[in-house]
Amino acid sequence: MSKVRVRFAPSPTGGLHLGGVRTVLFNYLFAKKHGGDFIVRVEDTDQSRFVEGAEEYIFDCLTWCGIEADESVLKGGPYAPYRQSERKNLYKEYAEKLVTEGHAYYAFDTPEEIEAMREKRKAEGSGSLQYDAGVRLNMNNSLRLLPEETAALLAAGKPYVIRIKVEANSTVSFTDMIRGEITFDTNNVDDKVLLKADGMPTYHLAVVVDDYLMKITHAFRGEEWLPSAPIHILLWKHLFGIENMVEWAHLPLILKPDGNGKLSKRDGDRLGFPVYAMDWKDPKTGDITKGFKELGFLPEAFLNMLAMLGWNPGTEQEVFTMDELIEAFSIDRVHKGGAKFDFEKAKWFNHQWIQKLPVKSYGLRIKAILEEKGIKIGDDIYFEKVLELLKERCTLLSDFYEQASYFFTAPTQWDEAAVKPKWNEAKNDFFTAFIEKIKGTTEFNAQTIEIIFKELATEKN
């Protein structure tokens, strides 16, 4: 069997969604589990939806998550370029090959004509409004036109698309790694556009061509792709041979916690939790959408939480390091049904990870949070001691601010002659005693801390 190669193929259209990160994670776990390669390919074939900075942002998110691609736009690799816009010419060749072999055709219909066709089908009471075998011979395409008519239109520069020709009254089957055998009736599959009028491929053509060319062996994607899977399978069959096709795995969706539907950015805004991995600033509106990172999540916790959404190891273990995840992961334990996202559980994972990791692994981030609020950290040893003491009561990194601020601000605020000298002269000893005294029992608010400070100062004098 050839080396496992998987790919994550985002479109640079905005923030990186929870579901996207989980797709990355499952790809990555599968690849690493099998000693394979993880590739990141940028699918920027829709120029109208291109968003400045989105591609860079996606890579930043992966870096934060600690997931490194073996081949990517940034890293390069033997199958470069990894950005589809830079591979444009390639797709056209394959599309034309399909036309030559009778599996696709040129279509010159205007959007209005297609709309009219749909209206007509609707009026006729047809259950389907598709551009398919039922109507294609009435449309303005190379199947209906005489060859010389088509040639003339092409020569005249008339805009066209290339559509796949899906045979009627047939079936397409494949085995999904998660769902098993799935069969589609081709009468329900339409003649999807493969090559757009601007010469760019659609997703359908581009994935198949690139997965083949980049020697991808297993393709993970969201369940929303399941209905178009027959198109991809037909394309594999016509272009590269069904025996060379990737193995498909359609991942369950992540749904909103309340009501119904797929989790979206708006739900996060509405319900007060993040949906993106990191803060995303829309370059057009300037709006910032909060991310898990900035909210105070540890990447370990974020990934751990995502891994348990739609997958489980079959044991009672819930807290996993990346290595443990790689070890335990198996595709047949991935759920078929979608899972509602639960922010409370996500926070629980973060709490677990704050306890599990040594404070120095995330101390810098807390330092940044405190300093942003105007608290200067002078003494790193004392700082770590305080964090160690407080960590068990923190769920988000930002909670450290509320918990710790008094430890760094109080003495200067009180301006107590009895306290200040101690603070300045023997800080560490003083705080060792202090920490000993308050261990496990005290709420760290200004008042209680002040009382104990005074007690200690008095005792020592």
Next chain:
RNA sequence: GCCGCGUUGGUCAAGGGGUUAAGACGCUUCCCUUUCACGGAAGAGUCACGGGUUCGAUUCCCGUACGUGGUACCA
């Protein structure tokens, strides 16, 4: 509308023809604690419905309901 996929507590879920149907989050109560968190203990809460198959169905089959996705020159 049409097509696909799915359905174990409020949520994530294990399990699977005969079980007291795991565990976690959340919730309630209690303990710890001068208060809050943390921690500990206990508790409430579930196999969508209707037909089969079977000695027996939450588990298998068929329907229904519900959910969800697709139905774009978006991915």
